[in-house]
Amino acid sequence: MNKNVYKNDEMKRREHMAVRKSxxxxxxxHQLLQVKGEEATAFLDLIFPNSIANLKVGSARYTTMLNEKAEIIDDVIVFRMEDQKYWISTLFINKLTDWLSNFKKAFAVKYSDISENxxxxxxxxxxxxxxxxxxxxxxxxxxxxxxxxxxxxxxxxxxxxxxxxxxxxxxxxxxxxxxxxxxxxxxxxxxxxxxDAVEVTDVQIMAWSLPTEAGFYYMRNLMHTNPLEVGLDEGINWNKEFVGKEALLQIKEKGPTREMVGFTLDEDDVRINAMDLGGPGTPVMLNGEEIGRVSKFTYSFVLEKNIGYILCMKNTVKPGDHVAIKTYDAVITEKVFI
Missing domain, CATH: 3.30.1360.120 (Probable tRNA modification gtpase trme; domain 1)
Incomplete structure (x- = not known):
């Protein structure tokens, strides 16, 4: 990514700042999966670590979805539309339905893709x-x-x-x-x-610059991580059974070995590969040793500088520390920039 693609693009700037200012x-x-049946609530309460049973009709909840190793395999919004009818908003509906099928046989539940509706x-x-x-x-x-x-x-x-x-x-x-x-x-x-409404037409604004300023992830940032590493453990109901609970409890007891941190970078004409574009991400160095990889990288029109996330070894850096990304000097920050 080249910073000037964002910095000097007045269309991108206008669309981004319209959301921030007006x-x-x-x-x-997104794709929508409808889940309903006599045991829809119990079924989804098993699938997701966050509570579904206490979700009120007409309310929604963000939650991760884990495999048996406690790795995040999707993050979704669950809407409770009726007592035993839900919508799940996802970008990976085929993977979602395949995963649900592993557990469906024990429950009186049906689900269908209503994305085209x-x-x-x-x-x-x-x-x-x-x-x-x-x-x-x-x-x-x-x-x-x-x-x-x-x-x-x-x-x-x-x-x-x-x-x-x-x-x-x-x-x-x-x-x-x-x-x-x-x-x-x-x-x-x-x-x-x-x-003073502006139609946002650029997917880079919808998907990268706006969400990153707010500390939001894409699934590519979360692949092969667990909720404790990326700060998505708030809301997990440890008092119920859910897929991946045993492995996640073990991680909780030992403590996660990695964490997601933010960073800023002031230089112009910057080219850095991040995990959200595919691949392992550019290495991040501290005192000549690799401590992590760039997970996300974009430009902030609010801060007027490059921003991003690093998936790094736990407790190796804190806000204000300087790290090297290629030849660039980056400053560690919190993940939320605005």
């Missing part, structure tokens, strides 16, 4: 609530984070989820039938003018 909207549809628009930023309220029939003033509600736009049935992948306090997702997409898009475009 509101940006974009088409961004819904499309999704993300509306993110400080003025996103204003824009959403301008287009929906029932305002979202009292809608809490990670809740999903039925609503209408110009008489069209939609579902509004308060959430997103940008780290903004106010962000919403509009789930709509494919045949109604064009109407919703035009509504966002027209009503958004009053709120």
């Amino acid at each position: 509101v940006g909207w974009y088409f961004w549809t 819904y499309q999704m628009f993300a509306v993110q930023g400080p003025r996103s609530k204003d824009l959403i309220n301008a287009i929906v029939e029932n305002n979202v003033d009292d809608q809490k984070f990670f809740t999903i509600r039925d609503n209408k736009i110009d008489g069209i049935d939609v579902k509004i989820n308060r959430g997103g992948f940008t780290g903004e306090k106010f962000g919403y997702e509009i789930y709509v039938l494919p045949e109604d997409m064009a109407i919703i898009e035009e509504k966002l475009r027209k009503e958004g003018e009053a709120f």
Whole structure:
């Protein structure tokens, strides 16, 4: 990656900063798996380490999914749509269904791919609530984070989820039938003018620069790691059984050997390979010894510098320390940059 691809690209800057300063909207549809049946709750409570049984109808929860070695094999959002009906939002639905099939036979549960039934628009930023309220029939003033509600736009049935992948306090997702997409898009475009809304068109902004500033991962950052190494253990229910629990308890007892840390890098014209682009990532050196690899690397328009994550040996660095990445001098930071 070359820093100037971001720094000097005014389109990228405009789209990124619209989300941070006003509101940006974009088409961004994940795959959706619907899970239902008499034992849907018990089934998902076994599959995921975070609690599913105490999730209220109309609420959502982020959770990892582990294999028997306690390695993260997916990270998803689980929506409880009805008492025994759930949506799981993922980017890897085929792998998800294959994994669920390993445990399905013991439960009265069915699941199906409903990805083609819904499309999704993300509306993110400080003025996103204003824009959403301008287009929906029932305002979202009292809608809490990670809740999903039925609503209408110009008489069209939609579902509004308060959430997103940008780290903004106010962000919403509009789930709509494919045949109604064009109407919703035009509504966002027209009503958004009053709120300085910008359509985000660059996937590098949606997927790299915005999420990285907020400390969010992609699955490629999480491959072959466990929740304790990457700080995703909050919310794990250790009092229930879940796939990977025994191995994760052993890791917890001994302590993880690696950790994910943030870093910044000031130089221009930087070329660094990160794990999220495939491969092992560029080595990170401290006092002439390799201590880790670059997991994610992008540019922050808010900080006006390169930022990223390093998967490194536990307790080898702390915020403020300097490490070498190729010939570049990088400074260790927390993972959340904004």
